[in-house]
Amino acid sequence: MKYYRNHILVSINETSLAAGVQEFISSLRNELAKNDLAEEINILETGPLGFFGRGICLTVYPENINYEDVKIEDIPELVQEHFLKGRPLKRLMLGAAEKFSPKFNYENRIVLRNSGIIDPENIDDYIGTGGYEALEKALTQLRPEDVISEVKKSGLKGRGGAAFPVGLKWSFTAALNVPQKYVVVNADEGEPGTFKDRLIMEGDPHQLLEGVMLCAYAVGANKAYIYIRGEYKLCIARLENAIKQAYQYGILGKNIFDSGFDIDIEIKIGAGAYVCGEETALIESLEGNRGNPRWKPPFPGVEGLWKAPTIVNNVETLANVPFIIAKGAEEFVKYGTPECPGTKVYTILGDVAYPGLCEADMGTTLRTIINDYAGGMKKGFRFKAALVGGAAGVILPDRLLDVKMDFSSLNQYAAVLGSGAILVLNEHQSIIDLLWSILRFFRHESCGKCSPCRNGTEQLYKLISKIRKGNGTMQDVDLMLFIAETMQQTSFCALGQSPIMAVRSAIENFPDEFIELTKK
Amino acid sequence: MIKEICKKYAPHKDNLIQILHEIQNADPQHYISNEAVDTVAEYLNIPANHIYGVLTFYTMYSTKPRGKNIIRLCESPPCYIKGSENILRKLKVLLGVNVGETTKDGLFTLELCACLGVCGNAPVMMINDDFYGDLTEEKVEEIIDKIREMR
Numbered sequence: 001m002k003y004y005r006n007h008i009l010v011s012i013n014e015t016s017l018a019a020g021v022q023e024f025i026s027s028l029r030n031e032l033a034k035n036d037l038a039e040e041i042n043i044l045e046t047g048p049l050g051f052f053g054r055g056i057c058l059t060v061y062p063e064n065i066n067y068e069d070v071k072i073e074d075i076p077e078l079v080q081e082h083f084l085k086g087r088p089l090k091r092l093m094l095g096a097a098e099k100f101s102p103k104f105n106y107e108n109r110i111v112l113r114n115s116g117i118i119d120p121e122n123i124d125d126y127i128g129t130g131g132y133e134a135l136e137k138a139l140t141q142l143r144p145e146d147v148i149s150e151v152k153k154s155g156l157k158g159r160g161g162a163a164f165p166v167g168l169k170w171s172f173t174a175a176l177n178v179p180q181k182y183v184v185v186n187a188d189e190g191e192p193g194t195f196k197d198r199l200i201m202e203g204d205p206h207q208l209l210e211g212v213m214l215c216a217y218a219v220g221a222n223k224a225y226i227y228i229r230g231e232y233k234l235c236i237a238r239l240e241n242a243i244k245q246a247y248q249y250g251i252l253g254k255n256i257f258d259s260g261f262d263i264d265i266e267i268k269i270g271a272g273a274y275v276c277g278e279e280t281a282l283i284e285s286l287e288g289n290r291g292n293p294r295w296k297p298p299f300p301g302v303e304g305l306w307k308a309p310t311i312v313n314n315v316e317t318l319a320n321v322p323f324i325i326a327k328g329a330e331e332f333v334k335y336g337t338p339e340c341p342g343t344k345v346y347t348i349l350g351d352v353a354y355p356g357l358c359e360a361d362m363g364t365t366l367r368t369i370i371n372d373y374a375g376g377m378k379k380g381f382r383f384k385a386a387l388v389g390g391a392a393g394v395i396l397p398d399r400l401l402d403v404k405m406d407f408s409s410l411n412q413y414a415a416v417l418g419s420g421a422i423l424v425l426n427e428h429q430s431i432i433d434l435l436w437s438i439l440r441f442f443r444h445e446s447c448g449k450c451s452p453c454r455n456g457t458e459q460l461y462k463l464i465s466k467i468r469k470g471n472g473t474m475q476d477v478d479l480m481l482f483i484a485e486t487m488q489q490t491s492f493c494a495l496g497q498s499p500i501m502a503v504r505s506a507i508e509n510f511p512d513e514f515i516e517l518t519k520k
Numbered sequence: 521m522i523k524e525i526c527k528k529y530a531p532h533k534d535n536l537i538q539i540l541h542e543i544q545n546a547d548p549q550h551y552i553s554n555e556a557v558d559t560v561a562e563y564l565n566i567p568a569n570h571i572y573g574v575l576t577f578y579t580m581y582s583t584k585p586r587g588k589n590i591i592r593l594c595e596s597p598p599c600y601i602k603g604s605e606n607i608l609r610k611l612k613v614l615l616g617v618n619v620g621e622t623t624k625d626g627l628f629t630l631e632l633c634a635c636l637g638v639c640g641n642a643p644v645m646m647i648n649d650d651f652y653g654d655l656t657e658e659k660v661e662e663i664i665d666k667i668r669e670m671r
Contacts, residue, residue, distance in 0.1 A: 014638050014651040054641075054654060192596035195637035230541065230580050231636050233649055271537055271578030274634055288536035289570075290577040349598050349639050356640060390635075391597060421639075423598055437600040441634060447577075 004042040009059040011049045019055040027072050031079045047203025049116040066094035110343050111319045112359045115203030123245040126206040134325035135210050139259035147218040153329035155341040160314030163407040173219040173301045173309045181221035182310040187228040190274040191390030193421035196345040197315035201235040205242035211318030222262045229270045274445035278493050279312040292449040293493040336362030340406035348374040350424035351381040367401040381426040390419040391438045392498035394505035431510040436464045438502045453496025456487040472518050522556050526563040549585035587622040587629040592646045596635035599643040607643050610657040614664050
């Protein structure tokens with residue numbers, strides 16, 4: 001293996017591609033070669049680096065210095081200063097403008113441990129960091145029931161929103177004695193403000209594949225589908241490449257590691273429907289139908305894809321499994337809280353100093369996440385509210401920021417933690433506007449199968465539009481609550497049951513804004 | 521051409537969504553015609569109205585011809601609070617069309633869409649397969665001008 005003095009990690013993602021990162025890398029290569037540094041400095045194209053700087057972002061190891069918004073014109077200066085003279089170029093360092101250095105050291109990374117460090121397009125990089133060890137261990141030393149009991153012991157709960165214990169879910173399907181079972185990965189991420197799954201797949205696609213294979217082995221399936229949204233082109237390309245490499249290495253396909261276990265993984269591309277994040281709607285879509293949800297029970301674990309038992313798990317859930325099997329459940333429960341072990345991946349957006357991606361222990365307070373991980377509010381802005389959990393989430397004011405972020409604590413506020421989206425609003429932004437935008441979203445995304453949701457989302461949108469224009473009354477506000485509660489009780493699936501979260505939390509936590517607008 | 525695309529897939533209904541994607545991507549006007557629907561229906565041995573139902577359910581498909589460049593501006597809450605309404609207004613003025621319409625020269629179609637998952641750079645839009653983030657009114661004008669020059 002070749003050794004280098006420095007590694008420059010370049011994040012290849014949708015943002016940097018738009019900023020011309022390919023051209024940037026070739027210029028950087030030329031500049032390094034011009035200075036006789038090509039043998040000393042390695043350039044590595046990798047996934048998300050864990051912060052969202054603007055434009056092209058770099059991390060330089062071993063110093064662990066982050067640069068943001070680096071332009072082609074900056075390359076000569078950067079190479080001169082940092083790589084010839086050894087002085088980091090302060091001007092471009094992340095945080096130079098805000099006088100703050102994001103404390104990435106807080107992070108305990110499980111799911112993102114390789115993200116932004118390895119080359120996601122190279123299977124050897126993944127194997128080099130201990131990848132596929134868990135699979136090998138499972139196939140050669142563990143019985144399927146051992147895998148399930150390890151996952152049960154770890155206390156892992158589904159990261160897609162419903163927080164169902166994963167080991168328990170698997171055990172229902174494993175117990176069924178039928179010839180055909182399936183594993184389906186829910187990568188149809190559509191909750192507004194959420195893109196953790198995209199970054200998990202872009203940064204470390206093999207980890208997801210390994211999780212899928214472990215799940216398939218545990219429940220006795222030999223076919224898996226990854227249902228991914230059509231807009232995630234880079235994810236799709238990286239996953240296709242990862243699957244191809246795994247087949248070449250004999251990690252996918254027939255008789256893996258001479259264990260007699262066969263598994264095939266196929267990518268299916270979605271076509272744009274929020275409701276397909278609901279597991280039965282997703283299955284309908286996989287079968288080539290409109291994405292209307294099905295009646296439950298029977299649950300997919302018993303009767304899913306083509307009526308066969310089907311495990312549907314979220315990307316983040318499955319990405320946790322290799323760690324649990326390789327290191328053991330005892331190691332996993334060291335993270336998080338006793339009721340909710342492990343970590344959670346968040347995307348923090350809005351007027352914070354460092355919007356971005358972070359992985360925090362379950363139970364970390366919202367205040368810590370916003371103040372420490374995201375660097376607090378952007379200079380000149382004051383905190384007003386945080387929308388936690390996307391459109392199907394809750395709007396929390398400052399006094400509720402000490403809520404612990406885990407599934408059991410957030411239940412008090414009936415919030416959906418699954419999506420991990422935290423959208424921060426400043427004092428100038430209107431809660432009514434935010435709620436209007438959320439209800440417009442639901443109105444558009446209702447699939448129309450059941451009338452409480454189809455009609456309810458329309459009526460909620462009309463009412464909030466009326467209030468927003470200043471034509472509403474407090475009776476309209478009460479009516480919104482009544483409609484949203486009725487929808488919660490009577491809608492067919494989680495989509496129609498969700499708007500109550502945003503509606504109730506907005507009205508309860510920010511009553512003044514409603515009173516102000518309905519005065520006339 | 522449509523027949524050739526169909527033949528790449530086994531004649532099972534579960535391939536419908538993938539087949540429709542490929543047909544639409546291959547069509548210069550980015551849409552799925554009635555003739556295409558009939559061909560696919562025959563190949564998969566399913567009713568044409570089932571396919572029409574699927575087509576109109578998912579936002580990525582179009583049953584009407586569209587322009588060379590499809591602009592999809594995100595209108596979900598994270599982009600909305602970062603000013604996507606202003607971007608929409610600017611786009612309407614620049615292109616002289618409303619949402620869902622195509623410019624007379626056939627160069628652009630303006631659409632709105634739900635969260636694209638690039639919220640770190642809100643407001644965001646997609647033009648065909650490319651993302652454009654951190655949009656401002658000036659930036660949008662530059663992007664549109666650039667594409668117009670390239671034609």
